[in-house]
Amino acid sequence: MVSRKGLRWGAAGGGWLVSTENLDLLIVGSGPAGLSAAAHARQAGLSCAVLERSDHLADTVHCYQKRKYVMAEPAQVPLRSPLPFAAGSREEVLDAWGRFVAAQQIRVDYRREVESVERRGDVFHVRTSGGVYHAARVVLAVGTQGNPRRLGVPGEDLPQVSNRLIDPDAHRDEDVVVVGAGDSALEVAIALSERNRVSLIVRSEEIVRAKESLEREVLSRQATGQLTIHFRTTVKRIVPGFVDLQGPEEDLRVAADRVILKIGAEPPRALLERCGVTFASAARDARPRLDRHHQTETPGLYLIGAAAGRDLIKLGINQGYEVVEHVLGREVEPADEAVLKERLPYWSGSVRQRLESLRQTVPLLRQADPEDLREVFLLAQVRDADDGEVIVRQNDYTDSFLVITAGRVAIDMRDDEGVERRVAELGTGDFFGEMGLISGRRRNATATALGPCRLLEIPRKAMIKLLHVSPRVKATLDRVFLLRALQSYVFPELDDASLWPLVEAARQLHLGRDQVVFEEGEIGDAFYLVRHGMVKLSKRSGDRQLVLTYLGAGNVFGETALLERAARTATVTTIFPTDLIVLDKAVFDDFLTQRPALRQQLLEAYKRKTLEGLEIELRPGGGVLDHLIELEAVIGTDVLVIDNHKCVRCGNCVAACEGVHADGQARLSLTGSKLANLLFPNSCMQCENPLCMLDCPPDAIVRRAGGEIQIKDTCIGCGNCAANCPYDNIFMVQPKAGRGFFGRLLAGLGLDRDGGQAAAVKKEVAVKCDLCAGVDGGAACVRSCPTGAAIRLESKGLRRGIEALVAREELG
Structure with missing residues (x-):
């Protein structure tokens, strides 16, 4: 009979069978929350063990791509656990935890998958794949990954198929098939497309679940041939070297040295319920029932970390500390209490x-x-x-x-x-x-x-x-958004109670880029509100399609054609992926039948729109707007334009930009899109809906009331903003040493040509145009231009300004 870590080896059948000791605390899961609880318990003198189903610590972090940067958020909440944690690469974080576990002699039993937890009297019996453990209290820190979903097709178990990407740099000149349309699938496809031939398999007709910045990137790479996207396509079977696909029109076979499945994971609810955790309801997103000490309805059974709703590493670590404090009989405030x-x-x-x-x-x-x-x-x-x-x-x-x-x-x-x-x-x-x-x-x-x-x-x-x-919060805000939009733009005289029937009857519609909402000449059957995104209105004028205008979020369209069952007077097409709120004609008719005066107001609005459309159609150069939409300049609120017919290539604009910023870095590049004689340089357009602000861990990107988007000194150089900007208008740089007041003054006038040759600072940070906020006289690039070639146009005057500048004979 040989003993090991409190388990005894059974002669019959082999394997570790039953624990011979009662632990004070048993922790399931060696992620950050579980390790934190174990570290504090160890320091407090409690007997404890950590059960880990894999053969390594912190499986979720372990499965990150190599060199992935791990954030330590939220910054304002203190870290109270003895477990070390600081922002850094995946490898740095795992190494710190591994060394800490070894130094503190924290007991971790690997390859112990928990099957059930049962309380008998004052003792928990935890059945695992390696035997049964006994403990006075149990902490579940199992995470939310659960088991990866399966395709359910032949060949799924072949060695070329996996659920994770370990190191993008390890793959070169391979045919890779990535299945999925979420963030992780797109990240893998982008990372591998640099050196491999990548096919992305998307079941739906478009990408709807991923971040918009990631969607833009994969669509851009598809356009340049760096990867191939198969929409409305599913996997039929996987065979050595190939994947058979079922497409929207025909089946096809694609080469596949490697297949990576990123189709999500089943939540761990079944396991948690077997362990004694109860949930608020049977709904898929229902929360577990926990008290303020993270204790379930089973006394002595605790749930912490991502499975308890705290998916940030630092918050999970603090929960592990708090649980042990409660076990020790101490009243402890949450780390974020103060x-x-x-x-x-x-x-x-x-x-x-x-x-x-x-x-x-x-x-x-x-x-x-x-x-x-x-x-x-x-x-x-x-x-x-x-x-x-x-x-x-x-x-x-x-x-x-x-x-x-x-x-x-x-x-x-x-x-x-x-x-x-x-x-x-x-x-x-x-x-x-x-x-x-x-x-x-x-x-x-x-x-x-x-x-x-x-x-x-x-x-x-x-x-x-x-x-x-919080789906219920989102649903409430969506209803109020529609109610107030109707009051603001369509029915200003009506109160909330009068409009609620319309609100309750509305439905939402998501459309991808360049999708037609309705065609000119169709009979109107619905009224639309742009919830998010942008559409363009165009109409036939001879042998061309003339763009009349574009509408952003909060605008309405399509209401006038419903009044007399008239034909649509324009074609409406999405410019970007767009969410619409739709009111069907039957609902609209019932509403207006009870309010004839409103019908007359809408008819007057219809007449005004018709006159506006005629004015645009007769205006010379009216087709310029179509070019601006194609260049996506319409999304900006302040656009830099350089007239190449006037530009003498002196470089003053770049030198002046360098000069007015203490770090010596220019915020513009004389590359970019062109329209006839006009250059739209790579310089931030101060977008209406800036994607760069979506994923800044330290919230270093802010928008001032005047519209200027600025990057604060708290930038940590993670590069998320630059990656999210679809126009390459944010630059990752190593700031140059300051040149002093007179150096900046000369550069601001375009007279200093040293380019800031002083020693550079090593830290890389993000920089972008901030419209020279705080600098007297406005944008230095415009002030320093000797010929007036550089100008800035605000969104309201963009169209007319471009029409006045463009050389029409050079338009395509």
Whole structure:
């Protein structure tokens, strides 16, 4: 009889059978949350063991691609566990944990897959693939990966098939098939397309689940031949060297030295339920029932980490510490408690009590899980406003979401003629800012305090994350977005109660790039609101298709053709992937039948649109807008244009840009798209809906009220913003040493040609055009141009400005 780590070897059948000791604590999973609990338990003198189903620590992090950068977020929450953790590469993080486990002699039993957890009296019996363990308490830290989903086709178990990419650099000149359309699938396809021939298999007719920046990148690589995308295609079978596909029109066979499946994983709910965890409902996204100590409804059984809803490494590590503190009989506040109390100073009690008070005051917040709100309010700020104070101003580019916790706020909107009207008065428990939140565009109204009021201001990034994890919050905001858009643009005289029937009958439609919503001449059968994205309106004019205008998020179209069952007067096509809210004709007719005066107003609007269309059609150069849409210049709010007929190639613009920035780096490059004699240089256009701001871990990218997008000194150089910019207008650079006041002055005038040859700083950071914010006189590139070739055009005057500059004889 041989003993090992509390298990005994059985003569009959072999294998480790039954633990001969009762542990104080048994931890399932050696990820960051589980290792944190083990580290604290070890220091506290508790007998404990960690069960890991794989043969290595932290399987989720281990399965990251080599050299993947691991973030340590949220930055404002302290790390309280003895387990070391700092932002760094995958290899650095795993090495630090491995050395710590060895140094602290933390017991980890590998290849122990848990099958069930059963409480008998005061002892848990944990059955695993290697035997049965006994413990007074059990901590489940199993993560959410579960088992990878399977295709269910022949050949899936061949050695050429895998679920992960270990090292992109290890593969060269291979035929690789990637199956999936989520973020991880697109990341793998992009990484491998540099040195291999990649086919991406997408089951649907377009990519809908991935980040828009990743979608743009793979579509761009498809256009340049770097990879091939097979839409509306599924895998039939896998054979050595090939994959047989079932396409939309015919079956085909593609070469495949390697097949990587990125089709998701089954959640671990079945395992958790076998272990005694209960859930709030049978819904797929239901949360486990836990108390404030992370304890399940089974006393002594705890659930922490990603499976408990905390998918950030640092938060999971802190949970592991907190669980052990509770096991030791100590009352411990969550790690974010002090920070959240500072964020919510005007409410009393614990953070849990303060959040509950807010949930009672604000109906929208009652739709969210309190744990999700903790993450949101880490970034929120309380804001007090005096009577008459402007909280947000129409056309500003601020994008926060505001909740009224006390007082009243007036919402006023000014039309194109400058006439201002009051749209609404909101009170305690109401919110505003959802238009910019959903559409990503500038403020569409001015909000003013009616007497003293208190608000909670939530950054857009934090609110977007809440919408992602809280479907009920998202559904509520979508309904309010449609309601207020109808009031703002179509039915300003109607109150909420009158419009709710339309809101409840609406449906959503997602369309990809360059998809036709409806054709000119079709009989109108629906009315549309652009929720997100952009469309263009065009009509036939002789033998060409003339672009009339483009509409961004928050705009409506298609309503006039419904009035008399008239034919569509224009063709509407998406410019980018676009979400539309659709109201069908039957609903629209029922609504207007009860309101004949509204029907007459819409008819007048129809006449105005017809006249506007005729004006554009008769205007010389009207086809320029089509070229601007093709170049995607319409998404910018401030576009740099250089007239090559006037440009003398002196380079003053670049030198001046270098000179006004202390780091000596230019924010523009004289490369880019061309339209006849006009160059659109690689210089930030200050996009209406900037993709660069979507994934900045330290929130170093901010938008000023005037629209300028700036990168703060807190940039960590991760490169996410540069990768997300589809126009190559963000540059990763090593800042040059400063040249002093006179050096910058000379460069600002285009007179310094040393190019900032002083020693460069080693750290790489992101830089982009910020419109010379804070510099007297405006953009240095324009001021330094001796011939007037360089000009900047704002979005409102873009079309007419280009029509005046372009050499029409050079247009294609």
